[in-house]
């Protein structure tokens with residue numbers, strides 16, 4: 001399995017409610033490149049990211065169905081994580097190397113979510129991300145969430161490298 005980008009965020013970027021590994025109350029989402037099974041990361045044209053999260057009872061909207069804000073949160077951090085993966089790869093940074101933390105601080109500029117059908121409580125939610133564009137400090141990611149193999153939501157995240165003001169505030 002490919003490494004999760006969030007496991008390589010520096011400590012000052014690891015407090016996020018959605019994906020911070022240091023946030024005990026958070027979702028601790030993990031986003032990684034999908035491997036083709038051969039041990040190689042998929043090629044540029046085929047590359048996709050994946051984030052998997054199993055909702056808990058407190059994430060209920062109404063009995064049996066997942067709260068839409070939770071769906072949006074999972075898509076949000078799948079998008080910023082995917083953007084970080086893309087930027088890291090584009091800049092030739094070794095994710096698990098000593099310099100792996102240099103280019104991974106992305107925040108959400110725009111989050112769009114389309115709820116396609118009610119999201120069932122129980123099965124894991126699988127989000128696949130596709131890098132639509134990398135343009136300077138901006139990465140656009142298109143995402144699809146499935147549950148039991150059915151699409152429940154689609155989304156788009158425009159992620160921007162975190163401004164210095166946010167980094168300094170940490």
Ligand SMILES: CCCCCCCCCCCCCC(=O)SCCNC(=O)CCNC(=O)[C@H](O)C(C)(C)COP(=O)(O)OP(=O)(O)OC[C@H]1O[C@@H](n2cnc3c(N)ncnc32)[C@H](O)[C@@H]1OP(=O)(O)O
Nearest residue numbers: 012013016080105106107108109110158160162166167170
């Ligand atoms: C301490 C660590 C810090 C945090 C690390 C967290 C990592 C992990 C946590 C993960 C976080 C989890 C998720 C969270 O919860 S992240 C928290 C929620 N997000 C925020 O609070 C972000 C608040 N907004 C800002 O700080 C600024 O507005 C940003 C940084 C977004 C852009 O301001 P900046 O001055 O940098 O931009 P620019 O003017 O140079 O424009 C550059 C390009 O971008 C385009 N553009 C601009 N704005 C937007 C927009 N809103 N949507 C789409 N596109 C936008 C613009 O047209 C231009 O495009 P082009 O003309 O080049 O094509």
